[in-house]
Amino acid sequence: MRSGATSRLVFLVLAVAINVAVALNVQQCPSGFELVRRGQGISESEARYVSDRRKKVLPAAFKTYLKNVQRTGVSLPKYVADILESKERLPTVGISTSGGGYRAALFGAGVVNALDGRNSSAVEKGTGGLLQTVTHLAALSGGSWFMTSLAQANFPTIQHLIFGDGHAGNFAGWNPEVDLFPSTATPTEQLLYASELLQELAVKAQHFPVSLGDVWGRALARHFTNGTDPVNFFANTTHGVDILFSDLLKLPTFNSHEQPVPIIVTDLVSEHINGSIFPGGYAIPLNTPMFEFNPFETGSYDYAVAAHTPTKYLGTTNKSVCVTGFDQAMFISGTSSNLFNEANVTVGRPLLTDFGSHTPPHRPPPSPLPPPTSRLSSIRPTRSQCGSTRVTTRIQFHGVAPKTFSDSGETMLTMCDGGEDGQVSPLQPMLVKDRNIDVIIEIDAVSVSSYSLLSVLSQWQNNDDGHGWALGSSLIATQERMKIFQRGLRAFPCVPTNQSGFISAGLLKRPTFFGCSPPSSLPHWPFGKYEPKHEGPLVVYIANGAPPRDGSAPVTNTSTQQTVYSGVEMQGMLGQAFDVATQGADLGLDLVDEEWGACLACAVVDRARAREGVRRSGVCERCFERYCWQG
Numbered sequence: 301m302r303s304g305a306t307s308r309l310v311f312l313v314l315a316v317a318i319n320v321a322v323a324l325n326v327q328q329c330p331s332g333f334e335l336v337r338r339g340q341g342i343s344e345s346e347a348r349y350v351s352d353r354r355k356k357v358l359p360a361a362f363k364t365y366l367k368n369v370q371r372t373g374v375s376l377p378k379y380v381a382d383i384l385e386s387k388e389r390l391p392t393v394g395i396s397t398s399g400g401g402y403r404a405a406l407f408g409a410g411v412v413n414a415l416d417g418r419n420s421s422a423v424e425k426g427t428g429g430l431l432q433t434v435t436h437l438a439a440l441s442g443g444s445w446f447m448t449s450l451a452q453a454n455f456p457t458i459q460h461l462i463f464g465d466g467h468a469g470n471f472a473g474w475n476p477e478v479d480l481f482p483s484t485a486t487p488t489e490q491l492l493y494a495s496e497l498l499q500e501l502a503v504k505a506q507h508f509p510v511s512l513g514d515v516w517g518r519a520l521a522r523h524f525t526n527g528t529d530p531v532n533f534f535a536n537t538t539h540g541v542d543i544l545f546s547d548l549l550k551l552p553t554f555n556s557h558e559q560p561v562p563i564i565v566t567d568l569v570s571e572h573i574n575g576s577i578f579p580g581g582y583a584i585p586l587n588t589p590m591f592e593f594n595p596f597e598t599g600s601y602d603y604a605v606a607a608h609t610p611t612k613y614l615g616t617t618n619k620s621v622c623v624t625g626f627d628q629a630m631f632i633s634g635t636s637s638n639l640f641n642e643a644n645v646t647v648g649r650p651l652l653t654d655f656g657s658h659t660p661p662h663r664p665p666p667s668p669l670p671p672p673t674s675r676l677s678s679i680r681p682t683r684s685q686c687g688s689t690r691v692t693t694r695i696q697f698h699g700v701a702p703k704t705f706s707d708s709g710e711t712m713l714t715m716c717d718g719g720e721d722g723q724v725s726p727l728q729p730m731l732v733k734d735r736n737i738d739v740i741i742e743i744d745a746v747s748v749s750s751y752s753l754l755s756v757l758s759q760w761q762n763n764d765d766g767h768g769w770a771l772g773s774s775l776i777a778t779q780e781r782m783k784i785f786q787r788g789l790r791a792f793p794c795v796p797t798n799q800s801g802f803i804s805a806g807l808l809k810r811p812t813f814f815g816c817s818p819p820s821s822l823p824h825w826p827f828g829k830y831e832p833k834h835e836g837p838l839v840v841y842i843a844n845g846a847p848p849r850d851g852s853a854p855v856t857n858t859s860t861q862q863t864v865y866s867g868v869e870m871q872g873m874l875g876q877a878f879d880v881a882t883q884g885a886d887l888g889l890d891l892v893d894e895e896w897g898a899c900l901a902c903a904v905v906d907r908a909r910a911r912e913g914v915r916r917s918g919v920c921e922r923c924f925e926r927y928c929w930q931g
């Protein structure tokens with residue numbers, strides 16, 4: 301297998317000269333190295349991780365969660381406890397958290413906090429503890445900042461993640477007082493900042509095309525990964541440059557299988573796809589292959605591609621010479637949030653011209669960085685479509701699936717923000733068959749304020765969107781995409797076909813369950829165990845969709861373009877997101893549903909219940925009447 305040339309290759313370190321640069325190593329591949337794995341199944345390493353987690357962590361985690369639900373005093377049908385206390389029949393829970401810039405990062409964090417068994421208020425509400433049972437946590441764009449930050453910080457509580465825990469040397473929080481595009485620094489600081497960002501990419505640039513997406517990743521790293529605090533923000537230190545996505549597996553909480561598998565979604569930018577843009581998407585047609593990065597593998601589960609490569613060896617093009625160090629965590633999260641293809645950034649214009657999730661740029665930034673234009677021009681990639689910048693990731697899927705994969709003939713794949721096809725929530729990873737997800741907690745903090753939306757679909761025109769609220773658009777997009785890409789994946793439940801459907805049924809104002817109906821027909825199922833063939837997961841939809849019920853001023857609907865936050869503002873957002881996730885429907889009694897914690901547990905066990913052929917009963921029956929969308 302090995303060529304003569306490469307067997308002579310000695311271990312070569314490229315990154316010794318500049319110690320702050322992204323370290324790339326080129327070395328002989330390990331024996332048995334598999335560059336491309338085909339198929340729509342998951343990797344052995346992921347399967348092993350999840351199976352270990354199910355054995356070692358989940359039985360106790362589900363027991364604790366059950367206790368927390370029971371503590372609310374609502375009496376649960378016996379089957380709920382039976383399932384949650386069983387070892388073999390435990391449900392499989394996934395969380396998807398949407399894009400939408402800092403707003404989505406904070407709202408997603410707030411909902412996750414409300415499910416965290418370490419937060420005593422969440423425990424009191426009967427929702428705490430569910431986070432500890434989750435097997436997969438998928439995110440994209442702004443949501444991936446939160447998710448990556450949480451994973452790399454070794455899974456601290458949300459309060460410690462966002463605000464730091466006060467211990468020097470630990471993750472210091474998100475530094476939100478410094479702009480993502482620092483325009484508040486002094487000119488000297490700005491210049492130093494810009495040259496550091498570029499310098500950190502110098503070694504990579506010798507071997508790979510480097511784009512604005514890389515620079516963006518380095519800027520994000522100063523907010524969301526270890527190594528930066530308010531004091532050293534502009535100092536010339538490493539700023540987490542060596543934190544790799546595949547290396548997350550070495551952290552203590554991964555070693556102990558306490559963390560869910562993190563997944564980041566990106567869209568392919570393909571010059572070979574002709575398709576229409578979903579209203580609410582930007583630049584990327586809905587029939588474009590999508591990709592996911594997890595610490596084990598990177599690839600696409602779409603049948604048209606069905607190919608995966610080890611994340612640790614991203615950048616590798618053959619089985620003899622292996623590149624490591626390409627999979628920098630914030631580069632991947634930066635790719636997932638790379639909207640620069642929308643911004644028409646050209647060399648004559650400043651680097652960080654605009655930023656807006658799925659909102660075509662329409663305002664000049666207050667005071668952009670001094671443009672390091674000459675240096676940028678030398679590292680810009682050359683291919684161009686839908687704008688002039690892109691993240692170029694060399695993944696050797698060259699020649700893979702030539703009949704169905706649009707970009708099989710390419711040696712470089714270009715990726716951008718995972719929400720640009722209109723699916724601003726990473727739902728598809730939850731439909732991969734081998735993952736067997738029973739219930740998806742879907743956190744939607746997308747803001748559909750794009751003018752293109754308003755003009756395209758007239759029925760959306762009279763809604764009060766443009767105010768930073770979610771309108772269900774990502775679910776609609778996934779429903780549409782599954783018409784194209786259903787093959788080999790599990791079914792996505794029916795959701796309304798347009799935003800009016802979400803609004804008129806009130807689905808944005810309270811949690812909603814989608815996909816209730818097949819199992820609810822169970823009472824009429826005459827043949828013992830109910831074994832649906834292509835049954836998909838149940839979706840528990842939690843939207844950032846309405847102002848607080850108590851009439852207080854809303855703070856969670858900030859603009860996607862807001863890139864600076866105060867501590868008070870963030871705490872306020874976490875508080876309101878906590879309420880959204882813990883209050884349930886408005887039943888008029890203190891504006892909350894005291895049974896919501898129990899209802900969520902009913903949803904969590906519902907697929908397991910159906911598998912066992914048990915009927916829904918007691919509070920669960922009421923809950924499903926209250927929370928199911930029967931479209």
Ligand SMILES: *[C@@H]1O[C@H](CO)[C@@H](O)[C@H](O)[C@H]1NC(C)=O
Binds near residue numbers: 420421458878
């Ligand atoms: C729990 O979450 C709430 C709401 O964000 C927060 O006020 C509280 O400090 C958290 N408690 C802990 C122990 O993290």
Ligand SMILES: *[C@@H]1O[C@H](CO)[C@@H](O)[C@H](O)[C@H]1NC(C)=O
Binds near residue numbers: 453526543
């Ligand atoms: C980041 O810091 C936390 C402590 O706050 C530590 O537990 C974790 O291991 C660090 N992560 C990495 C990737 O170094």
Ligand SMILES: *[C@@H]1O[C@H](CO)[C@@H](O)[C@H](O)[C@H]1NC(C)=O
Binds near residue numbers: 492495499536
């Ligand atoms: C940052 O420090 C490195 C050495 O640690 C040095 O080579 C480099 O020039 C410094 N960068 C800037 C922008 O001062």
Ligand SMILES: *[C@@H]1O[C@H](CO)[C@@H](O)[C@H](O)[C@H]1NC(C)=O
Binds near residue numbers: 571572573574
């Ligand atoms: C896409 O459509 C354009 C215009 O209809 C056509 O010229 C082009 O060949 C098509 N490309 C592909 C890859 O089908």
Ligand SMILES: *[C@@H]1O[C@H](CO)[C@@H](O)[C@H](O)[C@H]1NC(C)=O
Binds near residue numbers: 303306618
């Ligand atoms: C394998 O990849 C390396 C680095 O990209 C390259 O230098 C080498 O020539 C390739 N070997 C073969 C056999 O293609």
Ligand SMILES: *[C@@H]1O[C@H](CO)[C@@H](O)[C@H](O)[C@H]1NC(C)=O
Binds near residue numbers: 646649
């Ligand atoms: C992109 O920017 C360039 C330079 O500012 C301008 O000439 C061009 O018209 C812009 N293109 C679009 C589609 O806005």
Ligand SMILES: *[C@@H]1O[C@H](CO)[C@@H](O)[C@H](O)[C@H]1NC(C)=O
Binds near residue numbers: 764767768847854857
């Ligand atoms: C938040 O929502 C309220 C009520 O819909 C609206 O008045 C306000 O302008 C929104 N804030 C932002 C920043 O859009």
Ligand SMILES: *[C@@H]1O[C@H](CO)[C@@H](O)[C@H](O)[C@H]1NC(C)=O
Binds near residue numbers: 796797798800801
């Ligand atoms: C919007 O969705 C609702 C509910 O799903 C449906 O009744 C209605 O026909 C839809 N309107 C359009 C224009 O598709």
